[in-house]
Amino acid sequence: MATLLPPPSKKQKRLAQEPKDLDLIPEDLPNVLVRFQASDTGENTGGSVRVPGAATEKQLEMLLNQLQETNDDPTPYTFSVIKGEGDEQTLIDITDNIWASILKPGHKSTEDQLTIVYTPRAVFKVKNITRSTAAIPGHGSTILTTQFAPHTSSRMVSGSGDFTARIWDCDTQTPMHTLKGHSNWVLCVAWSPDGKMIATGSMDNTICIWDAVKGTQIGKPLKGHTKWITGMSWEPLHKVKEGHVPRLASSSKDGTVRIWDIGAGTYLRTMAGHRSAVTCVKWGGIGFLYSASHDKTVKVWDPESGRLQHNLTAHGHWVNHIALSTDYALRTGGFDHDTTRKDFKASDTELRTKALEKFNKLANTSGRISERMVTASDDFTMFLWEPEKSTKPLCRMTGHQKAVNHVTFSPDGRYLASASFDNSIKLWDGRDGKFVTTFRGHVASVYQCAWSSDCRLMVSCSKDTTLKVWDVRTKKLLSDLPGHADEVFAVDWSVDGNKVASGGKDKMIRLWSH
Amino acid sequence: MPQNEYIEAHIKKHGRRLDHDERKRKREAREGHRISKDAQNLTGFRAKMFAKKRYAEKVAMKKKIREHEQSKVNGTPKEHNPEDGDALPTYLLDRQQPNSAKALSSSIKQKRLEKADKFSVPLPKVRGISEEEMFKVLKSGKRRNKSWKRMITKHTFVGEGFTRRPVKLERIIRPSALRQKKANVTHPELGVTVHLPILGVKKNPQSPMYTQLGVLTRGTIIEVNVSELGLVTAGGKVVWGKYAQITNEPDRDGCVNAVLLV
Numbered sequence: 001m002a003t004l005l006p007p008p009s010k011k012q013k014r015l016a017q018e019p020k021d022l023d024l025i026p027e028d029l030p031n032v033l034v035r036f037q038a039s040d041t042g043e044n045t046g047g048s049v050r051v052p053g054a055a056t057e058k059q060l061e062m063l064l065n066q067l068q069e070t071n072d073d074p075t076p077y078t079f080s081v082i083k084g085e086g087d088e089q090t091l092i093d094i095t096d097n098i099w100a101s102i103l104k105p106g107h108k109s110t111e112d113q114l115t116i117v118y119t120p121r122a123v124f125k126v127k128n129i130t131r132s133t134a135a136i137p138g139h140g141s142t143i144l145t146t147q148f149a150p151h152t153s154s155r156m157v158s159g160s161g162d163f164t165a166r167i168w169d170c171d172t173q174t175p176m177h178t179l180k181g182h183s184n185w186v187l188c189v190a191w192s193p194d195g196k197m198i199a200t201g202s203m204d205n206t207i208c209i210w211d212a213v214k215g216t217q218i219g220k221p222l223k224g225h226t227k228w229i230t231g232m233s234w235e236p237l238h239k240v241k242e243g244h245v246p247r248l249a250s251s252s253k254d255g256t257v258r259i260w261d262i263g264a265g266t267y268l269r270t271m272a273g274h275r276s277a278v279t280c281v282k283w284g285g286i287g288f289l290y291s292a293s294h295d296k297t298v299k300v301w302d303p304e305s306g307r308l309q310h311n312l313t314a315h316g317h318w319v320n321h322i323a324l325s326t327d328y329a330l331r332t333g334g335f336d337h338d339t340t341r342k343d344f345k346a347s348d349t350e351l352r353t354k355a356l357e358k359f360n361k362l363a364n365t366s367g368r369i370s371e372r373m374v375t376a377s378d379d380f381t382m383f384l385w386e387p388e389k390s391t392k393p394l395c396r397m398t399g400h401q402k403a404v405n406h407v408t409f410s411p412d413g414r415y416l417a418s419a420s421f422d423n424s425i426k427l428w429d430g431r432d433g434k435f436v437t438t439f440r441g442h443v444a445s446v447y448q449c450a451w452s453s454d455c456r457l458m459v460s461c462s463k464d465t466t467l468k469v470w471d472v473r474t475k476k477l478l479s480d481l482p483g484h485a486d487e488v489f490a491v492d493w494s495v496d497g498n499k500v501a502s503g504g505k506d507k508m509i510r511l512w513s514h
Numbered sequence: 515m516p517q518n519e520y521i522e523a524h525i526k527k528h529g530r531r532l533d534h535d536e537r538k539r540k541r542e543a544r545e546g547h548r549i550s551k552d553a554q555n556l557t558g559f560r561a562k563m564f565a566k567k568r569y570a571e572k573v574a575m576k577k578k579i580r581e582h583e584q585s586k587v588n589g590t591p592k593e594h595n596p597e598d599g600d601a602l603p604t605y606l607l608d609r610q611q612p613n614s615a616k617a618l619s620s621s622i623k624q625k626r627l628e629k630a631d632k633f634s635v636p637l638p639k640v641r642g643i644s645e646e647e648m649f650k651v652l653k654s655g656k657r658r659n660k661s662w663k664r665m666i667t668k669h670t671f672v673g674e675g676f677t678r679r680p681v682k683l684e685r686i687i688r689p690s691a692l693r694q695k696k697a698n699v700t701h702p703e704l705g706v707t708v709h710l711p712i713l714g715v716k717k718n719p720q721s722p723m724y725t726q727l728g729v730l731t732r733g734t735i736i737e738v739n740v741s742e743l744g745l746v747t748a749g750g751k752v753v754w755g756k757y758a759q760i761t762n763e764p765d766r767d768g769c770v771n772a773v774l775l776v
Binding site for chain 1: 522600601602603604605606607608744749750751752
């Protein structure tokens, strides 16, 4: 016998009786006065314009392109409206049209003048990845970390528990070089932003520098740390002095951060201020070095003098990871999605100026160069900071139910994603730390996530052996990528967006493509 | 070559000689003397073999002593040894890992890789159970002269939402006192035992009819709900049903013990 549904309750009946809101735009909607303002420089474009109250995002985009006289080569934009004054200023995104996003919820009325802030979207589009193009064996043990080269998607480096790192040719899907030299697990790898060198940090307390093209070791292993290396970060390319090689910062379990001179093979500075293991180090683009530690603090250093600038204490437990809003610019240096072609040639100086240009563009928010930092912690929360401005956090981001392991800013700094051991990924607004959405789908701890360079997609890797691709716009799961036979520890998206590489406990490097 | 284990058989039959333990003790006490004598007197290949063996023993001993000393000095857990265990990324290094589910899932995968015989079960053969033992005849009718009703004397699993049929039509009764909902399931490789809900009876080796009736006897394959173990498939979905074989006679023990088939 088929089960009969119980009759609707009184409440359900009452709700069914009530008049429903229809998403109809009223016909007598007047025009509204709007003014366009660039999000990076804060300058106004054109004067005040009267637009229909029901103008859609597309229409605004056309109008703006007309105002800027870029009609023949239109740029896509996202729009948001400024609400409030002074310190209480917030941005409200226009998702569909002005009526539905601004007027109907009552953020603004038709009488007000709307200041519409526009942000250009990436003009290129990364295709969704849907399949595994290759599973490459080679490593003799668990793969702990992977990273794509900043200048091309055909090179990738992976570090493994078999004491080696390997450089892979992702076009032919074959190994290129095996970097042998460590006597213990290779825990972290970092490709220098000029694309010429690779640093590998190991459990044997040393760092090795390798030539990324030839696969040979440069100099001797860098010795100095007394415990294993937990993280490394290269000096941003635009900060490197003319004729110098970029320096390297490393953090270690022994509680110190060291800055290394690659040419001399010695350390220049030792920053010992943390009282416990340092978990992550990031070399910022405005002249700060950030380090997070198990002693619950985040410290901001001056890399030139090695002096402590700020001590940020807000977390209640270990700080696991740091992400900077400018990470993408710092990692890719002078390269971008367009220069990843094979025939691209540029001198060091060109790369440097380009890197500075790119950094300034990304760090520019309403006419000011600023770098935001987000820290993830074992106390289940994240904090958003602007260390240049204040030692107080901008925002505390709560919501996760277990330790947050990994945070990443989207390449344009607009969003940030946090991967947690509570099986979920949460998406936050990168500008003010507001909660946007939760991506659920993984059935075990999420270890890491990586953004595509057009900021539309995000891929996450998990203990449940899968990778999942999430669409940021629709806030939905786009594709589920099973294939690994065991936990996936590392994932990275190439700069031009063509490939994703992942590695984990099943000792296979997997490449994914659209 | 000995054709049989006649020495063991003899010992079993007659026992050891009365001074066996004392002789053994004495021989062990003089072991050092024998080794010393060998070390001094052996020549040629035998000396080589002897030296090699002795060297290996000494190395092992020294290693062990050092390990003990270190464990006494700092009292901290062992450092991550590169040779044993799996490598971990930096973000998992200092964390206590709840290991069970992980070990489970990887051991299952290992098994699959080895392509072990799919159809072999821990208990390949069971004692046959006759119909007389399984069923008790119930008399019915006004004069108690009808005997078409049967009652099962063994434990059974009755699915959720089962309703008994009208008395007139119910030929086989599954007593509610003998119904089981949960089983103590042991994971053979981990040696952990968990109390898991039974999902269904997949195969009773005695007869297909017993499978249908859900009779739980030794050797029966049941499906259990393993969702709380947190196993994951290759596709990243949570595994929740897995097969297990009953290892005891539930009607003797009053509980169901089973071993997970991996």
